[in-house]
Amino acid sequence: MDVELARTFLEIMNAGSFLEASERMHVTQTTVTARISSLESKLGVTLFVRNRSGARLTADGQRFVDYATSLVQTWDRAKAELKLPSGLETRLCIGGENSLWTPVMVNWVLWIQHHLPSVALHTEVSDAEKLIDKLEKSVLDAIIVHRPNYYSSFVVEQLLEEKLIHVQSVENPQPNLFVDWGAEFRAQYDAALPQPRGSYSFGLGPLALQVMLQRGGNGYFRTRVVKPYLERGLLERVPEAPEFTYPIYLVYRKGEMSSSLEQVLEGVRKLAGEDAGWLI
Incomplete structure (x- = not known):
């Protein structure tokens, strides 16, 4: 599957050589080489320049990094969705800036747990730049930050x-x-x-x-x-x-969204309007 080709591509990029990537992935170097040859053939470009010191990305390879990352992350998330425990209907992923983990993220998670028991939830706490990058790549569904990026693909709401x-x-x-x-x-x-x-x-x-x-x-x-x-x-x-x-901002992607995500967003809006709800 193309996802495995993309995963191999990213592994070589991180490892710096075909040999090291093969050892990390527990496959032969021949397999790694064959996968990259297949990927390059499908894309019609050369992704790596190989030499004695290892492998480095070509200009086309650098452009493919974001696509490969998004492809692998989307596939991994799809597999996680299909493996939801009995009684759970969907999985949502939310993130918050480091300084917002308490009380904001804590209360948001508690609200979701109480009002949406059928939702499997993944949370991340990190710096704003990383959260925005993951939101753009659809790894996260919504984030709360202090300094958002006003990308054309984002909806930015000031919570308070x-x-x-x-x-x-x-x-x-x-x-x-x-x-x-x-x-x-x-x-x-x-x-x-x-x-x-x-x-x-x-x-x-x-x-x-x-x-x-x-x-x-x-x-x-x-x-x-x-x-x-x-x-x-x-x-x-x-x-x-x-x-x-x-100020604290809620950021999510434009377009259609699931009813569960709509409720999760509405939940954090309600919490923003309740002083007592933000205190621990």
Whole structure:
């Protein structure tokens, strides 16, 4: 099947040689060579240049990478769909940016689990660039990110206009805890606060929040997440500190969609309108 030819092509590209690819795939080098010859014949182009150091892609080979990747991923997903356990009707794949895994992704998954028990669900948490690439290749059905790409094939909806506010521990407001909320936040922060970011830097907001709650400190956090701690008097706003916008977007592909995906999208829209639903 052509899928196996595409898979072999990708394996050679990653391995750098026909021999290494054959060892990884547990087939003979002759088989690998025959598959690529067949693929090149079907496409009418040369995909690899072979030399003593291995194999490198031709210009046509580089252009074929995205097609081969999409073909293999679509086939793998089709096989997964056909192997759904009894009682499940379909499989959906959703993704969220790293800083959104909690509470946003958690609550989205819980909503799907409660309202759509017949859906098998796969989730991914990664950076926005990788999620957008997988959405474009149909590996994911929908994603939530802070900075979407407005491709013509995408539908982009703003779920909510979140804010990042400067808060501190009431008991111990030091040290400074810099949470990296992404490139746009860094640019806004550095422009508004031309000062060192602090000795503690975090790539994950929930981790920084727990450190601040247990040992003290100050930093920028999402309003919906720190709201209960402000109300309980554990945290307080830093006076006269600037606020930064931090919108969350829902992104999915244009065109017809299954009824299950429509319900999943509607579910995250409902959660976006319920403050309590975003808090853990």
